[in-house]
Amino acid sequence: MAMTYQEMIALAKAEIREIDPATLERRIGDGTAIVDCREADEFEQGAIRGARLIPRGLLESNIAMQIPDRSTPIAIYCAAGARSALAAKVLQDMGYTDVVSMAGGFGRWKSEGRDWAEPVTLTKEQKIRYSRHTLLPEVGEAGQAKLLDAKVLLIGAGGLGSPAALYLAAAGVGVLGIVDFDVVDSSNLQRQILHNVDRIGMPKVESARETLIALNPDVKIRMHNTRLSAGNILEIMSGYDVVVDGGDNFPTRYLINDASLHLEIPVVHGAIFRFEGQASVFHPYEGPCYRCLFPQPPPPELAPSCAEAGVLGVLPGIVGSIEAMEAIKLILGIGEPLVGKLLTYDALEQEFRQLKLRRNPECPACGDREQPPAIVEYDDLCMPAGTVARTT
Amino acid sequence: MTTINLPTILRQHTGGAKKITASGRTVGEVFAAIGSEYPKLGEQLTSPDGGLPIFVNVFLDDEDIRYLDGLDTVVDENADITILPAVAGGR
Numbered sequence: 514m515a516m517t518y519q520e521m522i523a524l525a526k527a528e529i530r531e532i533d534p535a536t537l538e539r540r541i542g543d544g545t546a547i548v549d550c551r552e553a554d555e556f557e558q559g560a561i562r563g564a565r566l567i568p569r570g571l572l573e574s575n576i577a578m579q580i581p582d583r584s585t586p587i588a589i590y591c592a593a594g595a596r597s598a599l600a601a602k603v604l605q606d607m608g609y610t611d612v613v614s615m616a617g618g619f620g621r622w623k624s625e626g627r628d629w630a631e632p633v634t635l636t637k638e639q640k641i642r643y644s645r646h647t648l649l650p651e652v653g654e655a656g657q658a659k660l661l662d663a664k665v666l667l668i669g670a671g672g673l674g675s676p677a678a679l680y681l682a683a684a685g686v687g688v689l690g691i692v693d694f695d696v697v698d699s700s701n702l703q704r705q706i707l708h709n710v711d712r713i714g715m716p717k718v719e720s721a722r723e724t725l726i727a728l729n730p731d732v733k734i735r736m737h738n739t740r741l742s743a744g745n746i747l748e749i750m751s752g753y754d755v756v757v758d759g760g761d762n763f764p765t766r767y768l769i770n771d772a773s774l775h776l777e778i779p780v781v782h783g784a785i786f787r788f789e790g791q792a793s794v795f796h797p798y799e800g801p802c803y804r805c806l807f808p809q810p811p812p813p814e815l816a817p818s819c820a821e822a823g824v825l826g827v828l829p830g831i832v833g834s835i836e837a838m839e840a841i842k843l844i845l846g847i848g849e850p851l852v853g854k855l856l857t858y859d860a861l862e863q864e865f866r867q868l869k870l871r872r873n874p875e876c877p878a879c880g881d882r883e884q885p886p887a888i889v890e891y892d893d894l895c896m897p898a899g900t901v902a903r904t905t
Numbered sequence: 906m907t908t909i910n911l912p913t914i915l916r917q918h919t920g921g922a923k924k925i926t927a928s929g930r931t932v933g934e935v936f937a938a939i940g941s942e943y944p945k946l947g948e949q950l951t952s953p954d955g956g957l958p959i960f961v962n963v964f965l966d967d968e969d970i971r972y973l974d975g976l977d978t979v980v981d982e983n984a985d986i987t988i989l990p991a992v993a994g995g996r
């Protein structure tokens with residue numbers, strides 16, 4: 514029996530569930546995969562924020578790769594609700610158990626004044642450059658677009674900052690700010706792989722910029738050739754999505770923590786000592802802060818100065834790479850970031866461990882969201898500044 | 906016996922050993938036993954007021970003992986203790 518298009522849609526609608534735009538809007542962020550089944554050129558002119566494009570013609574062939582788990586809640590939409598009804602029927606037939614189609618489509622969504630955006634689309638070159646990312650269902654073109662739109666501030670272009678900067682630039686993070694007041698020295702090159710022998714004597718931020726734009730011209734580098742201080746930290750840090758801490762002294766780490774609580778920017782933390790590393794994510798008010806973990810800096814006998822400590826060069830490579838990974842997870846909103854967890858690494862034992870960190874309700878820094886800590890200057894020597902310890 | 910994992914900075918007090926063992930029913934008792942064998946290490950694990958050490962964190966398995974029963978936290982047979990200092994290095 515031959516059917517008209519209208520009859521086919523009516524038949525599909527009888528077998529699927531439809532929701533209105535208001536219902537879909539409430540489900541954004543609850544784990545529902547929002548699929549836009551229009552054509553790419555329609556999608557590029559505007560789509561629901563966070564929706565992923567799988568054109569109707571590629572649905573059957575691509576869905577299993579994009580959404581492997583058939584129990585994933587899926588909300589699908591098109592321009593007016595007809596194509597998405599057919600698409601929802603197909604997904605049900607393929608075994609997807611929780612599929613809904615949005616009645617009225619994107620046209621109704623827009624006319625009801627709901628939030629939408631023009632998705633950042635990748636150029637032809639970018640599609641090739643980032644293809645190993647976009648092949649990952651967890652990233653896709655939408656995730657890559659988020660990376661291209663993200664701003665990350667790296668504190669330090671040294672041991673931890675080098676691998677973090679290289680991988681974040683390679684990943685296509687749109688803006689990388691780099692704070693460092695130092696110049697390249699030959700004793701840096703055993704581990705600081707952003708730099709090279711030709712750059713000895715050059716400010717590290719400039720050397721970093723040369724390396725990074727040669728790796729990926731998509732990335733904008735903002736150089737901050739300065740020492741972080743109470744006077745400049747808020748101005749430097751504001752506007753970034755994530756801060757990657759590759760500093761080398763306690764005063765700076767406490768300062769970054771205080772500023773992150775003001776600006777509510779997550780800080781990816783990394784620290785190294787000889788053969789040992791630590792990494793965590795301090796997400797303001799969602800998890801513990803640095804001061805919840807270490808209420809005050811240790812005395813000198815527990816924290817030798819940078820110069821006397823020594824570090825095996827590969828170690829910051831590993832810990833800095835973990836920091837880059839955590840920053841990318843935060844930007845993409847995927848996986849389980851190291852919030853409330855401290856990863857410790859012992860290179861000689863080849864041992865990773867995870868310790869649980871808790872937010873201290875009495876924490877002098879993050880205990881009261883209405884009153885973030887005052888931004889004060891700490892001892893600016895690369896020595897633990899026990900005298901500046903805050904009292905509760 | 907409980908195994909205690911030591912960070913690099915404290916291994917100078919144990920002749921370089923990364924892991925030591927000590928007996929005790931609670932974390933406090935384990936620390937007291939450590940103190941009698943390694944007095945210098947013991948000093949880092951006590952505070953002047955007899956409370957928790959100030960500059961290192963103490964984890965029983967993966968839990969911070971500040972959020973358990975502090976030094977009174979009961980140590981079970983298979984648990985291990987990890988001492989965690991703040992580390993600043995990054996360059």
Ligand SMILES: [Zn+2]
Nearest residue numbers: 802805876879
């Ligand atoms: Zn805190």
